[in-house]
Amino acid sequence: xxxSRNLVSQKGTYILILKARVEKQINVGQLxxxxxxxxxxxxVGSAFGPGGLKARLNHHLRRVLKPHWHIDYLRRYTKVIxxxxxxxxxxxxxxxxxxxxxxxHMSLAYPGFGASDSKGVSHLFQSKCKPVFAEFRAMxxxxxxxxxxxxxxxx
Numbered sequence: 001x002x003x004s005r006n007l008v009s010q011k012g013t014y015i016l017i018l019k020a021r022v023e024k025q026i027n028v029g030q031l032x033x034x035x036x037x038x039x040x041x042x043x044v045g046s047a048f049g050p051g052g053l054k055a056r057l058n059h060h061l062r063r064v065l066k067p068h069w070h071i072d073y074l075r076r077y078t079k080v081i082x083x084x085x086x087x088x089x090x091x092x093x094x095x096x097x098x099x100x101x102x103x104x105h106m107s108l109a110y111p112g113f114g115a116s117d118s119k120g121v122s123h124l125f126q127s128k129c130k131p132v133f134a135e136f137r138a139m140x141x142x143x144x145x146x147x148x149x150x151x152x153x154x155x
Contacts, residue, residue: 009052013092016043016060017082017131018074028073034110036077040130041109043071044096044123053085070114074124081153084133088147093123095146099139100125 018041028034047056061080064072086092100106106125114123133151140149 008087009054010087011046011048011089012053012085012087013044013046013096014053014057014083014085015096015136016045016071016080017041017084018043018078019081020078022077024077026073026077028070028110028113029067031070031110031112034074034113036074037126039126039128040081041074041078042100042106042125042127042131043074043114044093044100044125045071045114046091046093048091053087057083057085070124074113081130082133083152084136084149085152086147086149090145090147092143092146095143096140097121097123099136099143102139103127103131103135105129106131 020036020038020041022036023038024036025033026036045056045060047053049056060071060075063075067073101108105127107127108122109124109126111122137149140146
């Protein structure tokens with residue numbers, strides 16, 4: 001289950017596509033309680049620390065005992081079904097959050113989620129239907145000087 005085995009330790013930006021099967025109230029650290037609804041969640045993150053994308057994605061694919069980030073709390077109740085990523089030295093989180101807000105069936109899942117170091121309102125979005133990679137990639141191509149974006153479905 002090492003979906004990041006083909007990634008090198010390069011820096012980049014990513015989106016975890018998560019699936020929740022049941023409705024449940026969960027605790028998200030200092031953010032408080034969140035209602036997790038059945039459907040799909042998109043979490044926008046970046047990997048600019050040691051180990052880059054490979055290290056960060058390997059962390060997200062495990063369920064951690066001591067949650068560090070907001071996403072660690074959500075991962076206890078969801079399954080990662082896809083990862084969208086770019087190996088780009090530029091930080092793309094804000095661009096990607098802006099693009100996701102323009103997708104008609106996406107909605108903000110929880111204010112402040114994963115956005116403590118960002119100008120975005122949240123880095124977590126929700127949809128009843130599975131997000132389409134080609135739709136997102138088409139939006140990203142409009143951003144000047146954007147590197148190519150990839151999909152990893154072997155999760």
